[in-house]
Amino acid sequence: MRTFITKKTVTSLLHHRLFFPLILGCHLIHPSTGGALAFSSLNEMPTTTRFITNRMCPYAQKAWLALELDGRDYTLEEISLYGPNGKPDFFWELNPAGTVPVMVSCNDVVCDSEDILDYLNVDGEDTDGGEGGEEGVAYWRSLVKNKISPVGKRAVFASDPTELFALLVGNEDAGGGVDGKIVGPYLCGAVPSSADCAAFPFFWRIESEFGFPAECNKLKSWLNTCLSNPKFKKTVQKSWWWWW
Ligand SMILES: N[C@@H](CCC(=O)N[C@@H](CS)C(=O)NCC(=O)O)C(=O)O
Incomplete structure (x- = not known):
């Protein structure tokens, strides 16, 4: 059964x-x-x-x-x-x-x-405290599903990433600040977690389409960290679909 x-x-x-x-x-x-x-x-x-x-x-x-x-x-x-x-x-x-x-x-x-x-359940105990740990993982997984996914879709349909970029840069009070939430080198700390699994396919596609805003140094460095990890690299394809 x-x-x-x-x-x-x-x-x-x-x-x-x-x-x-x-x-x-x-x-x-x-x-x-x-x-x-x-x-x-x-x-x-x-x-x-x-x-x-x-x-x-x-x-x-x-x-x-x-x-x-x-x-x-x-x-x-x-x-x-x-x-x-x-x-x-x-x-x-x-x-x-x-x-x-x-x-x-x-x-x-x-x-x-x-x-x-x-x-x-790949989230180990090595995810750092602060923005990392269980709370950090929940933040990223919810962000990708509920914000990045719909806002990214609108950006692609409109060929205009303004709204999406506003989410990534600046601070939370102004409705942005995603870049600042990265603990580093992975989203929640020293080792990859389910947050990175959930975020990588989406942010990789966004970067391929629009690049990241100049201010998003943490996002750029995180993406490079992922791409230099063979487990992430092997999942990257030449042809790919969006998420809708
Ligand atoms: N909520 C599902 C969505 C999966 C999904 O939409 N997959 C698409 C491909 S990217 C699919 O299988 N589409 C086939 C279909 O809808 O017939 C998940 O997170 O696994």
Whole structure:
């Protein structure tokens, strides 16, 4: 039997993770990281994570980055979304909504990029305090979903990044200040987190289209940090889609 994992399920499971390791089908969740336990007995388990994707999709890129950071073995299966033959039957069975990314881990089918980020839970304890840590991760993930995504879309449709650039520069009181929120070298500190996974596909596309405003030194330096990390670099494609 397959278990469909929703954001609510993952949140409530992680809520209890401090008290005991959870057994989900054949999948043990690490008590502190949420990732697979590193016991030698578990290393002998078959590696069953499947990642069904299309490399041009920014949401799939988010999830791909999290899989790379997680470090588990996985198989990547690329499907055509809009070709003449449509999507394969196995894909419709996994995700009736018909969207990528989809991750299958043992009996768990996770069908949304945000849910995959929550499921993999790549945020370690190394994210710094201040703007980093859990609060920082939540800030960036919400910012990308609720602000960068719609404002960026408007900028591309209007061929005018004025509103978008105002969000990136200046200070928060003036409705901007995104650049100033970066802890560095990654968004929330010394190591990459799910914030970087969520933000990279979007900011990379914005930079490719418009460049960053001259004042955004932190954003520029963060993007270069990501691009010099092979796990991020391998997800960058010559041809790509926007997020709508
Ligand atoms: N909320 C979903 C959105 C995923 C999404 O829109 N993916 C697009 C490709 S970028 C897709 O699969 N489109 C196929 C379709 O809608 O038929 C997520 O975050 O995973």
